[in-house]
Amino acid sequence: MKPTGAPDDHAAAPLGDGTRAVHAGLPPDEPYAPPLAGPAFAAHYHLPGDPAGAPYTYGRDGNPTWTALERALAELEDPDGTAHAVAFASGMAAMSAVLLSRVRPGDVVVLPDDGYNLLARLRERLEAHGARVRRVPTGGEEQFRALSGASLLWLETPSNPGLDVCDVRALADAAHREGALVVVDNTLATPLGQRPLRLGADVSVASGTKALTGHGDVLLGYVACRDAEVADGVRQWRKIVGAVPGPMEAWLAHRSLATLRLRVDQQARTALAVARALAERPEVSGLRHPGLPEDAAHPLAARQMRRFGCVVSFTLPDLEHAERFLAALRLVHQATSFGGVRSTAERRGRWGGDAVPEGFVRLSVGVEDTEDVVADLLRALDAADRT
Structure with a gap:
């Protein structure tokens, strides 16, 4: 990605955070077109013939406005990488999609006991579905000791509201040795403050309602994954439960990234x-x-x-x-x-x-x-x- 008018001999130089946020997810320049197309309000699309391979089929499956936002979020979470982002109607929808699409009966899940308070409601759901949940405070050795036999480790750093911090890289390394998926709630830091995927996590999840969009007028969430299979799982969960973002909310979120x-x-x-x-x-x-x-x-x-x-x-x-x-x-x-x-x-x-x-x-x-x-x-x- 190169900002308009940037000299070719500097094209390989890494972009600064501000430049990347301004240009993230924008389509290639097209004469007389807006730099960020307006929201696509569509419940259905013209769909002749076999729908296999069609980019858009129905409004619950995809939307061009989501696509642009998701491309932008992937660029911010994993600059010049291969991350996959999936947008949701809220941060809780994104959190639920990760946990409820990945955890199976008998799985061991490690959650913070000092994180976002609605995580406790998700814990109750996981336990009702037969998962075993270990709750530990953010930071310190308890997080490492709880990893034995775990299938998923959920981190929130800095934690909300106590602002404790844990070592993402060390915990990710330890969790991966157990075969566990590592998820980081990055809501408070934003991808400009911290990039969990670059620290070894498998998934970064966030409420876009907060600092990402920053104007107090949008409910939004997203998941960014290193693995396409994990992204497909949360995308399917979004479709099944219908936790899709509105096109206007997605457009407002993308617009807001420029000032992030x-x-x-x-x-x-x-x-x-x-x-x-x-x-x-x-x-x-x-x-x-x-x-x-x-x-x-x-x-x-x-x-x-x-x-x-x-x-x-x-x-x-x-x-x-x-x-x-x-x-x-x-x-x-x-x-x-x-x-x-x-x-x-x-x-x-x-x-x-x-x-x-x-x-x-x-x-x-x-x-x-x-x-x-x-x-x-x-x-x-x-x-x-x-x-």
Whole structure:
């Protein structure tokens, strides 16, 4: 892939992340055509004769807008590689497709016990279907000890919401020796922050609802696989359960990729500044951000991540203190997602699915000016202390 007008003698030079994100998945230049064609709204296609080999047959099987997005996602997850990407209606649809298409009765599955809270619902489904599930915390030796006889290892790094980090390459090597498939939930890092397939994982799965699309207006998920057979399995699952993305959502997601590097760079800068400011506050405990040099996960994160993400987590003294803080915020909105252009925060304990203190806050930094976000947080902390 070469950006329009790039000199031929530099064609072999690797593209930067921003350039790749801008051009990923675009069709070859065509006179007078838009660089990114509009969404294809189609439930069916003209289909004469034998449908075998037809690129598009029915709207649940494929769509040109999905194809362009999936090509872009594969390029971002595995630059200049051979990855296969499959888009889904949501991150949960993508997660479900991987687990429920791969795991069989009697299989041993290793899952994080500190990851995304709806993963627990999938665990219940797996166990109901006869799988044996081992749950272990992210990071540390327990993940390695749980691998004996495993058929699938699921990693979430950094974990959500605790922001622990695990060694993808070492765990992938150990899991492969057991014959296990290795899946990494890459939602928080995005492919510009971390490329699990390049670290040895077999599958990278993510919610595109979060930082990938970044505007808080799209529900989307995707799976990127090194093996075409694995990709075919999740693609068939998508067809059977109908968990297909809408063409408008797929088009919006592809459009949003062009600003991905700009957004994640600004968010990473602000998140680090926020973490440093919060570290000075006596009422703040349990502060986590993998980009903070003092964070326990930083040395490992620095080895396998290229950007450290937009999320900062911390704990205030109790539920009431946290609620006063959140109510006093002006620029930072209360919302349950993360990764968007607008800064958000929430008290995660209100959902009941995460093993966190009542005063635990997950903060997602947007693309506002760094100084303004920091000032809003400090002012709200002061207000919470005075009340």
